[in-house]
Amino acid sequence: MPISRRQLLRSGAYAASLPLLNSVRPAFAAPAPADAWTHGLSLFGEVKYPSNFSHFDYVNPSAPKGGVVRLTSIGTYDNFNIVVAGVKGAIGSINQIYEALTVSALDEVSTQYGLLAEAISYPADFSSVTYRLRHEAKWHDGKPVTPEDVIFSLNAFKKYHPFYSAYYRHVTTVEKVGERDVKFTFDAPGNRELPQIVGQLVVLPKHYWEGTDASGKVRDIGATTLEPPLASGPYKIKSFVPGRSIVLERVKDYWGREIAVNVGRDNFDELRYEYFRDTTVALEAFKGDQIDWRSENSAKNWATAYDFPAVKEKRVVLEEFANRTMGIMQAFVFNIRRDKFKDPRVRRAMNYAFDFEEMNRQIFFGQYTRIASYFEGTELASSGLPSERELKILETVRDQVPPEVFTAAYTNPVGGSSENVRSNLREGLRLLKSAGYEIKERKLVDSRTGAPFELELLAYDPNFERVLLFFKPSLERMGMTVTVRTVDATQYENRLRSWDFDVVVNSWPESLSPGNEQREFWGSQAADMPGSRNLIGIKDAAIDKLIERVIFATDREDLVAATKALDRVLLWHNFVVPQWTYGKTRTARWDRFGRPAEMPKYGMSAFPDIWWFDAEKAGKTGRRS
CATH class of the missing domain: 3.10.105.10 (Dipeptide-binding Protein; Domain 3)
Known part of the structure; x- marks a missing residue:
């Protein structure tokens, strides 16, 4: 199944996700009639929402706009160019500035609706797919999103990013076939997922990347950069401190604010991301009300670290969200x-x-x-x-x-x-x-060569050392010589890319x-x-x-x-x-946000996408905006 746009944007660093449970067993999608246009795609049958739907059921269409939310990212960054692999990019923190041809519905299984595209057409044998772009889709500089942008984006990802090169390798040609139409042709018929896979292509502005920066230098789509990129999404980069923080601001004249798939979403005026190299420091920042929301991946922390006054006073809310998607x-x-x-x-x-x-x-x-x-x-x-x-x-x-x-x-x-x-x-x-x-002299050796059995357990998160160190003595009881090594995230990524590891x-x-x-x-x-x-x-x-x-x-x-x-x-x-x-996502938040009465079945917490700032709640926690 195509991975969600957000997962794709994080996949260069080997995206991971928590497991989700689902027992739905709907039928496969029936092929669309040849040349028919549709507003959505599903692998499992008919889409839930009709072509004239006004908003997703799981959003509050009247959600207020405003306020600031402060979030964390672990590690650092040195790049804003999502096309370049193998570097520590700010991808997880800036994915709200980018858009794809389609967007996933959070209350349906494997279903996507048009975002930059308003309509989709594919033949009964799935040998190709054509996307028709919305006439109103615009970049933040006011220029329209064009088929040329889509073609440029696919070629850039295939050329410079190994993951995307593999992900899109079944696309043999991409071509403009109408004023706003772009057609993807596949290497063979019958692959039911390919129309959705190309629908998740993140589209980049060709004219921007082929233009010059403030110094007059021609931009290079294959190089790293800390120049805030041009995009088309609901947010843009307002400010940043390299490697330490990024502030995104809501685009007030965002082209897509009134289309159905966006109503009730992207409600905060600002999203502020603080980068921490140490998860313990990030937790303390949350407890000190420097961060508003965190997902807790540590069972130990969940059991022992949230016994502080703000929790007892109910100014901080602890909540688990069921994982049903994966x-x-x-x-x-x-x-x-x-x-x-x-x-x-x-x-x-x-x-x-x-x-x-x-x-x-x-x-x-x-x-x-x-x-x-x-x-x-x-x-x-x-x-x-x-x-x-x-x-x-x-x-x-x-x-x-x-x-x-x-x-x-x-x-x-x-x-x-x-x-x-x-x-x-x-x-x-x-x-x-x-x-x-x-075993010779209490050491495990190869009986054919006499070489000792040595291995290295490699990690990049210091908090995971306790797991590796727990495993180490058991391996040593079998006579293995075991080293535990923790390196920084960039070195870790480079070692994985060059296959320079024993066990990770x-x-x-x-x-x-x-x-x-x-x-x-x-x-x-x-x-x-x-x-x-x-x-x-x-x-x-x-x-x-x-x-x-x-x-x-x-x-x-x-x-x-x-x-x-x-x-x-x-x-x-x-x-x-x-x-x-663990079948749930553990979250902690300062109680200053509102959310829809009924959360999406396949959206986990869906934060901050469909939440909003609640000024009344915020006042009770000591914050006004």
Whole structure:
């Protein structure tokens, strides 16, 4: 399934998302009649909203405009150009200034409506799609958004950004076919997701990037810059301190403020982002009323760090929002490009060394559950033995996949007691011995070469060190020599891009309709592509075949079966040591904001998009604007 625009804008830094649960099983979309124009696209059937709808149901169309919200970003930045990969960009903080051809509805599954585009047309075989731009769509300098801008943007992303190059690689041509019409032609028919994927293209102004800056120098779309870029969205950059803060201001004459998909959204006059290198400092800033809102990713903090006066006085609100949109695989990830991790028995042995139950008790206050699927939290997660429909798919690759796929349900080892830990350690050592390793002088060595088994656990977040340090002694009990190293975010990103790591922690978000992104996650072509999300380095013909089976599924039931088949094969290769998940997003906010009475089913907190500043509430917390 196409990833949301916001996820795409963050994907250059290996976007991660928390798992969401959903049991909806609607039918696939019926192909549109040839040459018919529509205002929205859905993978699952008819769109909810008619062409003349006035606003989404989950917004307050009368929401007041005004006020300031102060938010955090972790790390730093040195670039405003979202086309350039491999640098620490301010992408997460400035995504409100950009727009795509379409926007996702937060109360429907896999459904998009026109934003910069007013209409969409595609043939019954999905071999192409044509987008018609809104005549009123304007850049912040007043010039119209044109098909030439769309063509320029696609070509720039494909040329300079490895992730987007892969994401849009099935687009063979993009051309202007009318005054406001732009047509994307695909490399093959039948790929139902491609019309939506290109609809999420972020559009950039051709005339701006081919022009000159204030110094007279011609801009370079392939280079980093801290010049505030021209865009078309509801906000623009007002001010910034490089690497430390960014202030966005609402564009008062924004072209799209009255179109249906935007009514009730983007209500704050200013969005202020403060950058913190340390999450502990960011938390203290929130407690000191320097920040208005935060999402809490630490179970320890959620259990212990919010016992301060403003919470007791109800000036600060703690609230959890259910995640219903996605599943996830978060894990310790092996770089199987390295010889020591090529044997799945070695990788499985390290799973036996991981005592999740004790870690959950000691570090996470028992808040998490163990992940046992690459699609954890969705109906797409495999369990038990394969169904009849799954077996028909798996039979096509029987001789190319682990035999356990057909005979056993995948499970993770269970720790939590001294007896279980000892049993797991014995089994881990047995696997290592069968893979050609032995213990000599209390060290694990390759019995063929005598080389010690050494590995580095690499991270960029100092707060995650406690997890790595918890795992380290268990690996050392198996005789491994283990180093834990934390580097800054830029160095970490560069090491991942060059595949210079042993083991890292990563997560892959999964939509309710997996598809083309699976090639980017696990496909052979992505394994050697710098910047791709195939961090593991998987090159497997059977997995490639199953990915294509997912992408070209014929109906919802077929998609579910194909995805479960792919899940089983990935699991039984033991490419990762699965970690943990939590079915909600934890948030804390100073109580100075309003929100719609009924929140969108698939929007999590949807903050700050559909919230607004409530002056009356704010006065009670000691702030007026």
